[in-house]
Amino acid sequence: MSETIIVALISGSVSLFASVLAFLQVSKRQSIEFEKSMAVMQADIAAMKEDIKSHNSYAKMFSENIPAIKQHMEDVDRRLGDLERRAQ
DSSP: OOHHHHHHHHHHHHHHHHHHHHHHHHHHHHHHHHHHHHHHHHHHHHHHHHHHHHHHHHHHHHHHHHHHHHHHHHHHHHHHHHHHHHHO
């Protein structure tokens, strides 16, 4: 083989090796960044779940207390009506 072909093969091999090495480094870095972003996302989702649980407990509390509040308002309206009739 001629010297030119040997030099070209060696240069191509070194270039290919460098390209593969760079690709592996970038791939590893992207994998680490992806894992970090997934961890942040999972923490955000966990926080949102807690917020939803809190909201749902308030909604449940209010929905359970509405009949009692309505009854109390009816009593207040009746008593207010009685007071207004007495004042006339």
